[in-house]
Amino acid sequence: QSALTQPASVSGSPGQSITISCTGTSSDVGGYNYVSWYQQHPGRAPKLMIYDLNNRPSGVSNRFSGSKSGNTASLTISGLQAEDEADYYCNSFTDSYTYVFGTGTKVTVL
Amino acid sequence: EVQLVDSGGGLVQPGGSLRLSCAASGFTFSSHWMHWVRQAPGKGLVWVARLYDDGTRAFYADSVKGRFTISRDNAKNTLYLQMNSLRAEETAVYYCARGHRSGYYMDVWGKGTTVTVSS
Numbered sequence: 001q002s003a004l005t006q007p008a009s010v011s012g013s014p015g016q017s018i019t020i021s022c023t024g025t026s027s028d029v030g031g032y033n034y035v036s037w038y039q040q041h042p043g044r045a046p047k048l049m050i051y052d053l054n055n056r057p058s059g060v061s062n063r064f065s066g067s068k069s070g071n072t073a074s075l076t077i078s079g080l081q082a083e084d085e086a087d088y089y090c091n092s093f094t095d096s097y098t099y100v101f102g103t104g105t106k107v108t109v110l
Numbered sequence: 111e112v113q114l115v116d117s118g119g120g121l122v123q124p125g126g127s128l129r130l131s132c133a134a135s136g137f138t139f140s141s142h143w144m145h146w147v148r149q150a151p152g153k154g155l156v157w158v159a160r161l162y163d164d165g166t167r168a169f170y171a172d173s174v175k176g177r178f179t180i181s182r183d184n185a186k187n188t189l190y191l192q193m194n195s196l197r198a199e200e201t202a203v204y205y206c207a208r209g210h211r212s213g214y215y216m217d218v219w220g221k222g223t224t225v226t227v228s229s
Contacts, residue, residue, distance in 0.1 A: 001172050003154070034214035038155070045205060045222055046147075046155060051215040089155050093214040097169050099145070104154035 004029060004090055004102035011108040017078040020105045022090030023071060028100055030071035034093035037066060037075045041086045049088075050075060077107070085109045112136035112218050116206050119223035126196050126227070132189040132206030132220055140164070140184040143209030145216055146191045148202040148225075156202075159191065160209065196227045 038046035050066040090102035118130040146158040159180040207216035
């Protein structure tokens with residue numbers, strides 16, 4: 001159950017788009033469309049941003065979108081805003097009926 | 111309001127035990143899978159365990175298998191995590207989270223309870 005691999009940090013200027021990758025294996029990311037993304041501000045609980053690869057819960061901005069290619073899922077934030085500065089984690093269901101999180105990415109708005 | 115309130119954290123010695131609780135309100139608790147997720151200080155999220163809505167089947171991360179037990183009391187709308195043989199590296203904030211009824215994701219989270227394993 002190794003953690004999914006994410007870049008440690010990604011940054012962008014307000015209004016720009018950024019993409020966070022999440023690389024796993026055929027036993028998790030590559031094998032299922034059950035990838036979700038969570039946003040976490042310091043000292044706060046995680047918040048669901050994307051589920052089932054590319055679906056947004058009610059109330060989440062349409063600036064957030066998800067996709068997948070092979071064993072790598074991606075989260076794109078368009079029109080970057082100051083409030084988007086946070087840590088982001090991907091998560092996938094696995095062959096063992098367990099779940100695995102990514103290593104986490106710190107997003108900085110320059 | 112849909113809400114999860116985690117509790118039961120505290121200071122415990124290495125090798126000791128602790129039981130966490132998660133009180134659910136605002137939704138039909140017995141219809142949802144439930145999860146525990148932890149986060150060590152300054153580190154990332156780690157999935158710990160999941161339990162079926164009826165409590166009949168549980169799944170664990172390899173790191174806690176055989177030492178942790180997830181359970182629930184649907185009559186009390188409460189989820190539990192019994193943690194035995196605790197290790198220093200398991201010092202973390204422990205979050206309970208609700209699994210969505212028709213999906214494989216966690217859509218509601220508690221605020222977390224802090225467990226410190228230290229002598």
